[in-house]
Amino acid sequence: MTEFQRLSKHREPLEYCIRCGFCKAICPAVSELGWDSASARGRMTFIKAILDGDIEVNEKAVERLFQCTTCGDCKERCPPGVKTLDIIEDARADIVDMGLSPKKHRILRERIDQFYNPYGAEMADKNKFKRDAEADTLYFMGCTAAFRRPETVIATMDILDAAGVMYRVLGEDEWCCGSVMRRSGYPDVAEELRDHNVNEFEKAGIKTIVASCSGCYRTLKEEYEMEGVEVLDITELVDRLMEQGKLSIGKSEDFVTYHDPCHLGRHMKVFDSPRRVLNRIATLVEMEHCRENSLCCGAGGGVKSFDNDLAINIAKKRVEEAKTTAAQMIITPCPFCRTNLSDAAEGCIPVVDFAEYVASKIRSN
Ligand code: SF4
Ligand code: SF4
Known part of the structure; x- marks a missing residue:
């Protein structure tokens, strides 16, 4: 892959940035770090300079790119509609391809390669929540809840049980949703994880997926492209169950x-x-x-x-x-x-x- 293969397609959109600074006023990163280079405006400016060959990718540029929380507020406020987040995420992916990924993210990637989750936990640990049922609804636990906050998994299952919902939990066959890899510059790894999970959903005949993690929910709904499968966040499901009188x-x-x-x-x-x-x-x-x-x-x-x-x-x-x-x-x-x-x-x-x-x-x- 050539340098900046992903970023190259943003050459023209980068010209749309009028340096108005609306994005800077709300950026959580720049409000802490102070430097313009930590705002979307600053990032658009130095990414363009890198693409134009005016500056090299250096340690500080990498640091600034990975200090974006991907909150998306800049994208919403940008008058000319610069797709700031797409540009930042593509810049991250190109930087990863250049071998300049932050060490901590490389460790996450290595854990996912070996264990299929970013915590390096044994996937068999997810089996304690596994549930086989003749059901086309699936509860997707997510790695953070399963490995770091089991109370959330237990609570979600208690809600589903209280409402009489029949559902499955995949256990160790539920791999990381891919959100952390997508956001940190490893889209290819995210796609491998997606392909595995989609295959598991299809084998189980799943028609509805409930997620209790917002990152999983967004990834499943936006990036999995599953025809005929409804993805619900836990707040949407509880709202619906209460509306239907199944949860009181x-x-x-x-x-x-x-x-x-x-x-x-x-x-x-x-x-x-x-x-x-x-x-x-x-x-x-x-x-x-x-x-x-x-x-x-x-x-x-x-x-x-x-x-x-x-x-x-x-x-x-x-x-x-x-x-x-x-x-x-x-x-x-x-x-x-x-x-x-x-x-x-x-x-x-x-x-x-x-x-x-x-x-x-x-x-x-
Ligand atoms: S997405 Fe990144 S650059 Fe944009 S406002 Fe949020 S932290 Fe700042
Ligand atoms: S809001 Fe948009 S146009 Fe204005 S400085 Fe930020 S990225 Fe550029």
Whole structure:
């Protein structure tokens, strides 16, 4: 593959950037790092300079590219519609092809090559959740919940059981969805993972997939291209089950706030279902930045593994915003957001997974 094979197709779109800086005003990375090169505007500028041969790919350029959380806010705000994220992700992939991938992402890739998950865990561990059933609905656990937050898997299964949903769980045959590889510059690896998973879904005759991780949900829905298969986020499923009267949960006295994961909200436009559910079972109080304008948790796009300090500092802003509301806790349906916000909160406000919260209310009803 020649240098910048993917980036080359963006030569003309890169000319559309008018350097207005609208993207800089909202970028979570630049607000922490300060340098223009950490904003979409800065990234578009130095990517163009690299393509034009004016500057070399150096360590700082690689660092800046991998400090983007892929929150997508810049893309939404760009007046001429520059596809900033496509350009950043293609730049990452070209840099990986040049052998300049950050070491921490290379380790993730090696673990996926060997273990089919980014944690390097034994896939057989997923078998403790495996469920065989004559069902065309599948619960896709995701690696973060299965290996790092089993409470989320158990909670999701409890919700499905309480509503009488018949479903399968693949166990070790469920490989990483590929999100982390796609975001960190390994699209070919992401496609191999997708091909395996799609094959497993087809063998099992799956028609509906439920995901309890926003990164998995976006990847399954946007990138798997499965005809005749419906992909539902856990918030959409719970909303539907309550609407159909299959799940009945009384209203509690809790005051909660909701954090929109970028992969679920801004990228996939799922804003209403979690809010409908939380308003039925608690009192939802919104943070100043919510829905399309939600602040990023800081962990996405491989930033949690590449630059944990940056991820935590971005999350601290979100936690501070939550603390200004009357909420007793932050609820979010993404295990990655939950972990990073929790790390940043250091116990000053609980950060609770959506499925775990709903399941706790079912159990106490
Ligand atoms: S996707 Fe988010 S973090 Fe990345 S450049 Fe755009 S606004 Fe900044
Ligand atoms: S908002 Fe768009 S046009 Fe304006 S500086 Fe950012 S990338 Fe360029």
